[in-house]
Amino acid sequence: MAARSYGQYCGITTAVELIGERWAMLIIRDLMVGARRYTDLQRGLPKIPSNILSTRLKELQEAGVVRRAPLYRTGLVYELTAYGRQLEPILLALGRWGFPKMGEPGPDDLVTADSLTMALRTAFRPDAAAALPAADYELHVGEVALRAQVDRSDLRIAQLAPNPALSPAAVVGDPDVVFAAGPGIRLVISGELTPAEAIDAGVVHIISGDATVLERFAETFHIDPLEARSAA
Amino acid sequence: MAARSYGQYCGITTAVELIGERWAMLIIRDLMVGARRYTDLQRGLPKIPSNILSTRLKELQEAGVVRRAPLYRTGLVYELTAYGRQLEPILLALGRWGFPKMGEPGPDDLVTADSLTMALRTAFRPDAAAALPAADYELHVGEVALRAQVDRSDLRIAQLAPNPALSPAAVVGDPDVVFAAGPGIRLVISGELTPAEAIDAGVVHIISGDATVLERFAETFHIDPLEARSAA
DNA sequence: CCGGATCCGAATCGATACTG
């Protein structure tokens, strides 16, 4: 099943033929967080038809972007190849580019653990973080719970819920702050609301810990809606 | 006509909904070179159905990526908005990413002026160029003829043929070298062939000027097929 | 020529059901 060709001999065209089909980028986004089983991908992309997921995974393997690997004795996972991982800066740049156009979530829009993980990576500013003390956040959005640990310019994110099984490693210690947020959290990321204002507006709710640490959060995770940020 | 939603509230998803439809990226690629009329786009994308082009242009305007502008007294062009131009580093990074998978061109694959222009931008290495003397190349690939002027880390490309009308400005002076290349030029870009080898192999043919200037070309325009290059 | 709009068959996608 050769992909429908655009009939052009060009690197951009080739890239789009490899990863431009519907759903492909979102599969790659989830695999960017870590290896995932078929059913993990289904949970993370609830609206993807099963046959499309199956087809895309085959195409992405054919393209050298994804590979199958055994898991335990029986079971298997899909994971990005080295070539697929090279898409990371592109995916992060796309996320920053799309951020200003997110608007309000539709009634059926949901936030998954993997999409939120990548959203935090998207908004992460290593340079800003390096100038701040280390911080340890626990963030709840709907059913999703993440632990984000920032140490200098290094970010590590673990998924606590709803599916902590495949998290990279056990997380030790206690977070500096535990907070819950709605979709309005994007206004904090964009700088339209300060953390204090977000708490007052009910967009963010402190569950435990030190609310002032959220100031650091807002500086560390930020996307300026107007600024053309290079993909670096 | 709301784009079919992926049902996720996420910047990457939003980006893909805005520019992920079939043909959209290639329209943007051509507009990245300069403003284009409807029929220019058709010529640059010979395989795009007219109704798809029309639909995409409407969607991209709706998305704030493209805008219509008057041209002369009658006539009109499509051009990227500032928001659309922010895609440039992403598009260039995608071109670099896809480059190693280009393989041999299919029998129906063609090279257009805009795709070749963007391919040169994709492969351009400002740092390498800055360390070299200025150079002025005239490159022919099939019917397409480009003039690429490199001065320090600055690259300017003008389209001489087949459609020089919309080129940004008249090009003055004579190029250092005029050469014709086939698709095998990618082996020079990748470093698999030196310019001398490419000439011997018939991949590159010197029409006039100094063949040794091609050494500079190979250093200036280069994509390492293995190296994971950041999108910066 | 320019800038599309319209029509229609072919291919893909989406939803659901089903299976080793």
Next chain:
DNA sequence: CAGTATCGATTCGGATCCGG
């Protein structure tokens, strides 16, 4: 868990047509 199979709903592709 990891997919196929089926089938109606959409979209795409190719061609033609039309007003300026």
